[in-house]
Amino acid sequence: MMPLPVLRVLLLCVFVALAAATIPATTASAQAPQSLDLVPADVAFYSASTRLREQYDAFVGSNAFAKLKEMPVVQMGWGMFQQQWNDPSGNLAQFKAMYEQPENQQLVELLTDAVSHEIFSYGDEGFADALQLFNEINSANQAAQMAAITGGDPQEAMIRGMLEVVNKHLDGASLPDIVIGFRLSDTEPATAQLARLEQMAGVMLAQQPGLEGRFSRKQIAGGDFLTLQLDGSLIPWDQIPAEALEQFDGLQDKVSKMTLSISLGVKDDYLILSIGDSNEHLSALGQGAAIASRKELAPLKQHAQKPITSVAYVSESFMTKATSASQQIDQLTGLAEQFLPLAGLDPDLHDELITDVKALGKDLKSAVPAVGAVSSFAFESARGYEGFSYNWGENQTFDGSKPLTILNHVGDGPLMVFAGRGKYSPESSDTFAKWFGKVLYYAEKIAVEQLGESEREFFSKVRDDLEPLVKQLDQVTREKLIPAFEDGQVAVVFDAKTKSEQLYEAMPPAAEALPIPELGLVYGVSDSGALKEAASSYFQIAQKVIDVLHKAEPTEIPDLQIPPPESRDFPGGTIYYYRLPRQAGLDKQIAPNAGLSDQTLVLSLVPKMTVRLIGRNKLQAKGPLADQDRPLVSAFSFNFAGFLDAVAPWVDYAIMELGEGVDADITDQIDTGFEIGKCFRGVSGVTYQEGEAWVSHYEVHFQDLP
Missing domain, CATH: 1.20.5 (Single alpha-helices involved in coiled-coils or other helix-helix interfaces)
Known part of the structure; x- marks a missing residue:
């Protein structure tokens, strides 16, 4: 039989595809998360997920899930679980007995309800400070490890560095606040379970030294909460060496005064878990300006009547401190x-x-751009999910002022494509050239001194002849290559349209031709003449370098001559290629090549792919990529179903080579797995500028089985 791990991997892919849901049109009322009007506006981050039960019901009610349940391997797994579940002496017997208790049944129903409607979380600006502290601690640890190279105990150095950073930040420091909320359809079960928890936790905590009186029930902002109050005095300071504490004046006193409050309760329609230095932040829930009023979430209003599934926001302050x-x-x-x-x-x-x-x-x-606030939201659509993300950070690299005409040279239906346009910046190239020159300078000053006598002698022979070639290389790059790519567009294309019955000579021939993986790089060209001159100059420089090295060591370095590439004209442009030697054993359709037209350069290993891309062949797409004539920064598309179609023949080929060792039921299940996996059709998106924000609009496409 075929090894089951192969089938399990395939099933995992299927589950991942289906878990995102094969979503039919929704009939529920369309609305944004209610927590948008509950959470304060000044938080560092906020995230909400909604319509969770709707999405789950759509998933389990889909034809794809029904097909999945019919698979023998799934039925076998479900049968094994049921057998264990119903075995009174089995491993799950004790858990089943607990599960079937009425009070635990209510708890399960409560937890199910809690994850069915809306889950939100947010943290205050203290998280930004904590993240900055973490970055400093990480930097101190790395510095300590480097310092330990010169001698000393690296672990001691790391602890010392960490304590130094922590001690520096402790004055006025407090633990950040985080709140997680679950919207309930009925709060009575939550209230009953809180009373149960109060009784159980009260008994357990009363038996722990130092925790007496720290657990209580409190009314906060109209909500009923169970609260556990802790502080730094509970740390076993007596177990820390005194000499370690003496090195950091006041560390114990500062930490001992820090507090931690953990609260769980019900407010309005939400079950809320809060962790922070106190409970004061809970009083701000539903009071004053809410996060819905932030300008960064204003774009959500345009889609408020759509079935929103998620909303997120990160403040500029948090992003700034998070960027290290x-x-x-x-x-x-x-x-x-x-x-x-x-x-x-x-x-x-x-x-x-x-x-x-x-x-x-x-x-x-x-060159590090200034960061800004970020927000995003997603909603159900007729084809799956759509979403938008907004980034108010600085852009120094990308150009979104024009349409991406390079999308006319990626093929009408590639498996994967990413395209974008960068800003033309000769200054950046000058900076790179400056520092590359510095590297060569110091390499000569420092590295050459470390060479042996024979190596230094060889270097002295070739240095004077190589130096002008390096300068010529820099000149050609500055004056020819960089201006030739002023257009700034580039695309990465992955496809599998070319086929071969025997990709490699050591492989048995296939009964049907198999797709060849194709990877192509496509560049927008502003001056094809300058690009040709640059390429010709690079060939000449490379040949001169070989000649110089051969002249210096004629017995060690052969007198090689770089042959010119073969070329062939096509309607879209000219293809330049090198045939691989027969010893390589690869299909003759594989050949390193470059295709050049007046406006496009294509690099690939499959000339047939280059011919397709060099000609005008516009990407055919729906969703965000349907309008390709507007100004765009970038665009991407991944045809997952097409990718599985390209992989499937290779799986069939492998099965055929295994011969009689593969059972028919295994192959049937693999085919079914591919069929279900293709319910995830793919994902696509574009990025463009809208006012001061950079906007990414994406679509995740699902299609249920008929």
């Missing part, structure tokens, strides 16, 4: 200053290198 790129650059600069003296460099070279490291850090930090 600048901090990491500073850390690397500091480490360079700390460890370069150990290299034993000449003092003047050391000072020069430190100056350049600082300048590099400054250049890198200037």
Whole structure:
């Protein structure tokens, strides 16, 4: 029989596809999450998921799920579970007895209700501070590990670094607040279960030293809550070495005064879990400005009458503190200053290198874009799900001022495509060239000194001849290659339209031709003449480098001649290619190649793919990609069903090669698994600019079985 792990992996893919739901048109009232009017506007982040039971019911009521349940492997698994469940002496007997108790039945019904309608969570700005603290601790740990290279205990250094950071931030610090809420259809079961929890927890906590009187019932903002109050005095300070605490003045006192409050209760129609330094934040629920009033969530109003399934928001403050790129650059600069003296460099070279490291850090930090607030929402649609995300961060890289005409050169139906347009920035290229030159400079100054005598002699022979070639390479890149790609568009295309009966000579021939995986890179070209000149110059430079090396070591380095590529003209452009040697054993349809037209460059390993992409062949798509004539920053599409169609022949080929060892029922289940998996048709989306925000509009497409 075929090994079951293969089938299990396939079933997992099926479950993942179905779990997102094969959604029919909804008949429920369309509305946004009610928690939008409950949660305060000044939170650091907010997330809500709604219509959960609707989506579950659509999933279990779909034809695809019915087909899944009919699969023998699923029925076998369900039968084994039922056997264990009904066995009075089985492993699940004790759990079943607990489950069947009336009070636990009510608890199960409550938990089911809690995850059926709406779940929300939010945290205050203290989370942004906590995240920044975590980033600093992580940086301190990395620095300590590097410092330990010079000697000492790395674990001790890490603990010391962590405590130093924590101690620095403890003044006025408090634990962040997080609230998780579950909307209920009936609050009475929740109230009854809270009374049950109060009795059980009260008995257990009363028996724990130091916890007496810390658990109580409180009325907060019109809600009924059970609260457990903790503080830092409960930490077993006597188990921490005194000398460790003495190194950080006031650490124990500061931590001992910090408080933690855990509360669970019912307010309005919600079961609410709260964790924070106190319960004061709960008083803000439903009071004052709500998060629904934030400008970042204003776009949601345009879709408020649609069946919303999720809403999310992250504040600018949280995003700023969560982004540690600048901090990491500073850390690397500091480490360079700390460890370069150990290299034993000449003092003047050391000072020069430190100056350049600082300048590099400054250049890198200037390239880090300023972040902004982020919001998103999704809703059910006739084809599955649609969603929008808004990002108010700074953009330094992408250009959304024009349509993505490169979508005319990705094929009418590729399996996967990602396309975008970057800003033309010769300054960035100049910066890269500057630092690449610095790397070569220091490589010569430092690395050459570490070479053996024969290697230094070889370097001295070729240096003077290679130096002008490096300068010529830089000149060609600046004056020819970079201007040729001023258009800024690029696309990555994956497909499988070319087929082969024997992709590799060691493979047995297939009864039917198999799809060849095709990967292509497509670039927008502004000056094809300049690009041709650049390519020709690169070939000449490469040949000169080989000649210089051969001249220096004629017995070690052969006198190689780079052959020109073969070429062939097509209606869309010219294809340049190299045939692979027969020793490679690959199908002759595989050949490294480049296709060039007046406006497009295509690179691939399959010339047939290049021919398809070099010609005008517009992407055919629905949903967000239906309108490709508007200005776009980027676009993507993944045809998952088509991908499974391309994989299926290879699975059939593998089964045929296994011969009689594969049972018919296994192959039938694999076919069924592919059929169900294709209910997830694919995902697509576009990004564009709308006012000050960068907007991503996406669609997840599902289609139930007939």
